[in-house]
Structures are given as C-alpha cells and as structure tokens.
Amino acid sequence: MTAGTAGTDAIEGSSAAQAPEDTRARLLGTALRLFSEHGVEGTSLQMIADALGVTKAAVYYHFKAKAEITEAVAEPAIRELDAIVDEAATHRRRGAQIDHLLDGFVDVVVRNRVLVALFSSDPGVARALEKTLHGSQTFKSKLMTVLVGPEPDLAAEVTARVTLAGIALAGGDPDLADVDDETLRRHLLDTARRLLGRPRRHPRP
Amino acid sequence: MTAGTAGTDAIEGSSAAQAPEDTRARLLGTALRLFSEHGVEGTSLQMIADALGVTKAAVYYHFKAKAEITEAVAEPAIRELDAIVDEAATHRRRGAQIDHLLDGFVDVVVRNRVLVALFSSDPGVARALEKTLHGSQTFKSKLMTVLVGPEPDLAAEVTARVTLAGIALAGGDPDLADVDDETLRRHLLDTARRLLGRPRRHPRP
DNA sequence: GTCTATAGGCCGATAGAC
DNA sequence: GTCTATCGGCCTATAGAC
Numbered sequence: 001m002t003a004g005t006a007g008t009d010a011i012e013g014s015s016a017a018q019a020p021e022d023t024r025a026r027l028l029g030t031a032l033r034l035f036s037e038h039g040v041e042g043t044s045l046q047m048i049a050d051a052l053g054v055t056k057a058a059v060y061y062h063f064k065a066k067a068e069i070t071e072a073v074a075e076p077a078i079r080e081l082d083a084i085v086d087e088a089a090t091h092r093r094r095g096a097q098i099d100h101l102l103d104g105f106v107d108v109v110v111r112n113r114v115l116v117a118l119f120s121s122d123p124g125v126a127r128a129l130e131k132t133l134h135g136s137q138t139f140k141s142k143l144m145t146v147l148v149g150p151e152p153d154l155a156a157e158v159t160a161r162v163t164l165a166g167i168a169l170a171g172g173d174p175d176l177a178d179v180d181d182e183t184l185r186r187h188l189l190d191t192a193r194r195l196l197g198r199p200r201r202h203p204r205p
Numbered sequence: 206m207t208a209g210t211a212g213t214d215a216i217e218g219s220s221a222a223q224a225p226e227d228t229r230a231r232l233l234g235t236a237l238r239l240f241s242e243h244g245v246e247g248t249s250l251q252m253i254a255d256a257l258g259v260t261k262a263a264v265y266y267h268f269k270a271k272a273e274i275t276e277a278v279a280e281p282a283i284r285e286l287d288a289i290v291d292e293a294a295t296h297r298r299r300g301a302q303i304d305h306l307l308d309g310f311v312d313v314v315v316r317n318r319v320l321v322a323l324f325s326s327d328p329g330v331a332r333a334l335e336k337t338l339h340g341s342q343t344f345k346s347k348l349m350t351v352l353v354g355p356e357p358d359l360a361a362e363v364t365a366r367v368t369l370a371g372i373a374l375a376g377g378d379p380d381l382a383d384v385d386d387e388t389l390r391r392h393l394l395d396t397a398r399r400l401l402g403r404p405r406r407h408p409r410p
Numbered sequence: 411g412t413c414t415a416t417a418g419g420c421c422g423a424t425a426g427a428c
Numbered sequence: 429g430t431c432t433a434t435c436g437g438c439c440t441a442t443a444g445a446c
Contacts (some may be wrong), residue, residue, distance in 0.1 A: 008388065023429085056421095056422085060422090064423090119358035157371070161374075162368075163367075165375050166366075170367040187359060250440090251437085263412075271440090412445105415440100420440100421438070423437105424434085425435100
C-alpha cells in the first residue's frame with residue numbers, strides 16, 4: 001500500500017504518502033463503523049487493524065489504548081453538546097435557555113444517531129468520556145442545571161432526566177433508523193417540549 | 206431440571222454437601238452484586254469464583270458461558286415485564302391496557318433499579334436477552350403494540366419510545382438512587398402518563 | 411453430581427527492531 | 429510509521445478427582 005507502484009488496486013486516492021491526519025481519520029471512521037456494527041465491546045483492535053490492512057501495533061501508534069479510540073470517536077458530538085449547553089446558559093430568560101438547549105440537543109442527537117445510540121447505551125464509553133471532558137463539573141449535570149435550575153424539586157428533575165434519556169435513546173433506536181432527520185427532529189422536539197412545559201411550535205397545518 | 210422425584214426434600218441432611226439450587230442461587234446473587242459494582246464487562250468469572258470461594262471451572266459447571274449468567278440474572282425481571290404485557294393485552298379498553306402496562310412497567314423498573322440500569326445500558330446484555338426470550342416477536346415490539354396499537358402514526362411511536370426508554374434509564378440512574386421506591390414510582394408514572402395523554406391520578410392535595 | 415487442575419485461544423497492551 | 433515478538437489476563441474447554 002505504501003510504495004507499491006505495480007499494484008493498481010488502490011482502495012482510495014492514488015498518492016503514495018498518506019498524511020498522518022489521514023491515517024488517524026481513516027482509523028476513526030473504520031472504528032465508528034465497526035463499533036456501530038458489533039458494539040464497542042464486540043470490536044477488537046484486531047478487527048480494526050485488519051479492516052485497515054495494518055497490524056494491531058500500528059493502531060497502538062496512533063492511540064495509546066482502546067478507550068482513547070472510543071473517546072476520539074465520540075468527542076466531536078460531545079463538544080457540540082457542550083458548546084450548546086454553554087450557549088444556552090448565556091440567554092437571559094429561562095424559557096430561551098431551555099429552548100436553545102432542546103433545539104441543540106435534539107439536533108445533535110439526530111445528526112449523530114449511530115454515535116448517540118452507541119455511547120448513550122455503553123457504560124464504559126460514557127465513563128471514559130466524563131473523565132476526558134473537563135475535570136470538574138460533568139457534562140450531564142451542567143445540562144441538568146440549565147434545564148431545571150440549580151436546585152430543582154424532584155418532580156422537575158425526574159421529568160428532565162426522563163426527557164434527556166428518552167430523546168437520546170429513542171433518537172438512536174435502530175427501529176427509527178429509516179425516519180429522515182427532519183421528521184425525527186420535529187417529533188423528538190415536540191415530545192421534549194411537551195414534557196418540559198414549553199409551548200408548541202409546530203401547530204399542525 | 207433435576208430429576209428429584211424421590212419426594213423427599215432436596216436439602217442434604219448429612220455431611221457437607223450443598224443443594225445444587227443453593228449454589229446456583231448464591232452464584233447469581235454474587236454475580237448481580239459484582240455486576241452492579243463493576244459492570245458486566247468489568248466482572249470476570251474469576252472474580253465471581255473468588256467471591257464464592259470456588260474455582261472458575263466450578264462456575265463453568267453451573268453455566269456454560271458468561272452470557273448465561275447475565276441472562277439468568279436478568280431473567281426474573283424480564284419475565285415479570287413479559288407477564289405484565291400479556292396481562293395488559295387482556296383488557297378491553299385501550300385506556301385500561303395502557304394503564305396496566307405503565308403501572309407494571311414503572312413498578313418493575315423501580316423495584317429492580319440496579320438490574321434495569323445494568324441491562325438497559327449494556328448492549329451486550331440486551332442483545333443476549335432478546336435471543337433468550339421467545340424466538341419470534343421480541344418483547345419490546347410486543348410492548349409497543351400494546352402501548353400504541355398495531356399500526357401507530359410516527360408521532361405516537363416516537364412518544365412511546367421516548368417514554369419507555371426515558372423511564373427505564375431515568376429509573377436506573379444512580380443520581381436518583383437515594384429516592385425511595387414509592388416516590389420515584391409516583392414521579393415516573395406521572396411523567397409517563399402525561400406523555401401518553403393519560404389523565405392525572407395524583408392531583409396534588 | 412460437584413468440583414479441581416490444567417490448557418488453549420483471543421484480547422488489550424508494551425518493547426524494540428526496521 | 430509500521431512491524432514482530434511477547435506479556436498477563438480473560439473466556440472457554442476438557443480430563444479426571446471425590
């Protein structure tokens with residue numbers, strides 16, 4: 001694959017030298033595909049290496065541990081969510097905060113369905129991610145604070161947790177995989193707003 | 206099933222022999238405890254064996270594979286849920302069906318919080334369980350049918366999935382571990398009924 | 411029927427040669 | 429940057445003691 005000029009069976013591209021970023025990106029893409037097919041736990045480094053045409057040790061050059069791969073795969077979506085939470089917090093009215101958060105949360109979930117299904121249902125991945133991002137306040141509690149305030153009553157807290165967990169898990173549900181993004185986004189947002197007492201936005205025409 | 210047709214009690218009176226059921230039950234209890242502490246993935250057969258004071262092979266005598274242990278641990282709760290779905294289906298009015306299902310579902314979730322958190326968040330366990338129970342119709346789709354009918358519109362389907370997933374995940378959430386059963390049950394049921402358009406039952410006094 | 415002793419194969423991970 | 433070689437741990441399997 002490296003300097004084989006005789007072979008014309010190039011999988012993709014034609015240049016001999018691969019940019020380091022490219023190998024890493026290819027690895028992450030392959031990992032995400034295999035993770036979604038077999039689960040994180042069901043995907044071995046050997047499988048990833050074989051799919052890339054390299055050895056296990058080559059994979060270890062790019063990532064020190066398997067957990068680092070799962071983190072790197074999930075990181076973009078997590079960063080998106082994190083940014084949305086911070087943006088939401090800048091609004092003055094609580095209603096606007098909640099609206100911003102729900103819009104962003106549902107949007108990220110829908111656009112990253114496979115990924116969300118993966119790391120919202122895998123305790124190992126979730127744990128690894130919490131360690132990675134920020135040392136102090138976990139992403140989840142930050143999200144909850146914006147959603148229900150610093151000291152919510154139990155009813156509000158339970159409702160918020162049901163909402164977030166439900167959106168994430170239902171959004172990633174394989175049974176809804178053939179629903180297009182726009183439609184799913186509308187239904188999830190509708191459900192979330194109803195639960196949290198936000199006024200309807202999509203009055204049926 | 207053991208062929209204990211002698212009519213006498215299976216518990217051994219003389220010597221140090223233990224009833225087979227007892228060892229198996231102890232094993233499952235220990236497994237559940239370790240699973241909830243370290244996760245299924247984070248619990249090795251060696252850890253289970255050590256906690257019981259036996260060897261790995263002894264564990265392997267009672268269960269052919271680790272997956273069989275996780276199935277056996279989760280089975281009672283699954284059977285409960287399955288029975289509730291069937292019971293719910295016997296009601297004539299749809300409202301009564303939904304009520305029965307929600308009451309039972311929330312109750313099982315709350316009473317088996319640790320377990321639910323475990324196998325609703327572990328894709329490997331969930332997959333193994335689906336294979337175990339019934340060959341044809343999966344438990345989840347049966348549940349959905351009772352909840353929204355055989356051919357629901359997309360809005361109803363999304364709402365139902367958000368509800369079930371949210372209840373299960375929020376119910377098992379460690380952050381709500383110190384809420385007592387009765388209180389959690391009431392809040393979860395309230396949220397679920399609101400989402401599914403069932404009238405309130407707990408008007409605030 | 412219940413368990414111990416032992417072994418094989420795959421896993422994640424590390425060290426060091428090209 | 430990628431490789432070979434190797435480690436200890438894991439799940440699984442079998443042979444055989446009591």
